[in-house]
Amino acid sequence: MSDNWTPPHGSWASSAARRRNMQAIRSRDTTPERLIRRLVHAQGLRYRVAARPLPDLRRTADMVFRPAKVAVFIDGCYWHGCPEHYIPPKTNSGYWSEKVVKNMTRDRDTDQRLEEAGWHVLRFWEHESPGDCALKIIAEVSRLRSKES
Template sequence: MTPPGDDNRGNFDPLVAEGSEPAFESWAVSPERRRNMQANRSRDTKPELRVRQRLHARGLRYRVAVRPEPTLPRRADIVFTRQRVVVFIDGCFWHGCPEHGRTSFSRNETYWNPKILRTKERDQEVDGLLTSAGWTVLRFWEHDDVDAVVSAVEVAVRGVSSDGRVT
């Protein structure tokens, strides 16, 4: 039998344990919502995996979820270190997509609106820092066409389009 608060993977959640005070106040509406939010991946998302699979099939090799600059506390989804190209595949919800992102929330609006705004500001900040450090920054939305994303990345990395034209 699994003790309360243990998820069978060695992760202990103080907010779930019976008979104990939480280590901190959670922003989540409920313990169920908190578990749901904790399950969201920061890497290896489906859109990211689709892009990586196609890039690999085209013979491109890259690093995954690494800091392009050691002093930068942010990780890029895909990094071509020799060519100094970084690729971010942003989720519509988390990064405030103008097409699919939410503009209003029924719960915790005072939490979500500033959070998403800060994420958008941080994205711009990171883009500026990487660009000034000599990196080519490519950002795509999770809903963008995978073939179009892969073609754009290939042009940035190889300097040649898939039909052989030098860019």
């Protein structure tokens, strides 16, 4: 892209550099997700990655344990409004702050819909210890599987 690039009318990108930065952000397979998955997998648990817990709900969980009905989400501190680490943006703040609020609202709606369908929802922040997250996931899935027996 050239330096004189201008965003199309209504574009979310305020500059070519910002657009490249935002497009580079991963929506799946982030480092926290991969670390947690590796620890859970090492304990013998198997799961689906970036799967829809409910086929008719157009939202994906980071890890899905179908038989136990457990959906795991590892939320990014910025994109999901972490109360400890979220820092409002300095540029185009109205747009980005609104986007984070929409993400948080969608997260609550997703939790509610899954719980109404009999799913157990586990949410973790990206800054939480992968080991602690993995232990909580393993304990919940194991508890629910033992109920099935």
